[in-house]
Amino acid sequence: MTAQLLDGKSLARTIQGEIAVEVAEFIENNTTVPCLATVLVGADPASEVYVRNKRQACERVGMESRHHELSPETTEAELLELVRKLNRDAGVHGILVQLPLPKQITETRILNAVNPAKDVDCFHPENVGLLVQGRPRFLPCTPHGVQQLLLRNGIDTAGKHVVVVGRSDIVGKPLANMLVQKGAGADATVTVCHSRTRDLAAVTRTADILVAAIGRPRFITADMVRPGAVVVDVGINRTAQGLCGDVDFAAVAEVASHITPVPGGVGPLTITMLLKNTLTACREQATT
Numbered sequence: 694m695t696a697q698l699l700d701g702k703s704l705a706r707t708i709q710g711e712i713a714v715e716v717a718e719f720i721e722n723n724t725t726v727p728c729l730a731t732v733l734v735g736a737d738p739a740s741e742v743y744v745r746n747k748r749q750a751c752e753r754v755g756m757e758s759r760h761h762e763l764s765p766e767t768t769e770a771e772l773l774e775l776v777r778k779l780n781r782d783a784g785v786h787g788i789l790v791q792l793p794l795p796k797q798i799t800e801t802r803i804l805n806a807v808n809p810a811k812d813v814d815c816f817h818p819e820n821v822g823l824l825v826q827g828r829p830r831f832l833p834c835t836p837h838g839v840q841q842l843l844l845r846n847g848i849d850t851a852g853k854h855v856v857v858v859g860r861s862d863i864v865g866k867p868l869a870n871m872l873v874q875k876g877a878g879a880d881a882t883v884t885v886c887h888s889r890t891r892d893l894a895a896v897t898r899t900a901d902i903l904v905a906a907i908g909r910p911r912f913i914t915a916d917m918v919r920p921g922a923v924v925v926d927v928g929i930n931r932t933a934q935g936l937c938g939d940v941d942f943a944a945v946a947e948v949a950s951h952i953t954p955v956p957g958g959v960g961p962l963t964i965t966m967l968l969k970n971t972l973t974a975c976r977e978q979a980t981t
């Protein structure tokens with residue numbers, strides 16, 4: 694392998710250490726412990742692991758987490774009632790409703806009901822709007838993780854062509870929005886590709902930085918990557934052979950200059966940025 698690994702796991706540990714210091718200072722000065730409420734509906738094994746990891750990370754940095762586990766038959770009205778209760782609870786500063794939700798529940802109705810001041814996922818339309826306008830209240834967790842991974846590894850995005858493959862509301866769209874803003878870790882020229890993009894490989898080969906967020910195992914092959922490009926793999930796919938990303942890691946690592954592993958790349962940073970948002974939310978609520 695010739696590419697340099699972008700180690701998200703160790704960077705996450707470093708940033709969580711920084712957050713832990715800030716949390717301790719905050720608690721000392723405010724006698725309030727930042728608290729994240731997590732909500733899991735149903736028993737999707739992957740979601741259970743994600744939520745457990747998020748709660749353990751809260752504990753590591755000295756924050757509180759309160760978990761709400763609801764049955765797979767939960768109605769939309771019942772979930773809305775819980776969200777409204779958490780909105781009113783002054784002891785809860787951030788609310789995370791783990792997605793996906795069971796099919797009887799319309800996700801947007803739930804996400805729209807979260808108090809924007811507690812919307813640590815940055816999914817509420819008010820927060821997405823602020824992000825697009827370049828005056829964010831919160832930064833969305835996975836895109837922020839990608840940005841930090843690049844910034845703290847000395848990979849400049851200014852003037853670079855970033856090609857994002859995938860147009861999801863969780864990763865592709867908000868990441869593109871962040872990278873076109875002015876400022877550190879941004880100022881990029883961004884192209885967003887998706888399932889209807891014509892000659893996808895021709896576009897991805899023009900990328901200085903290629904971000905794969907499609908949710909298809911090993912979709913990005915070596916011929917789609919320009920030699921020397923930086924490749925960031927946001928995918929986490931469960932296959933018969935185990936976990937893998939959206940990038941054909943072994944082959945692409947022979948072409949790229951830098952590449953993220955899966956697991957141990959973007960994933961740990963997503964969790965870390967959630968902690969950061971929870972502290973930000975708590976700070977804001979302490980002063981208003």
Ligand code: GUN
Nearest residue numbers: 789790791792793814834
């Ligand atoms: N499911 C997959 N990714 C996410 C995320 O970032 N936040 C929430 N709430 N659910 C998810």
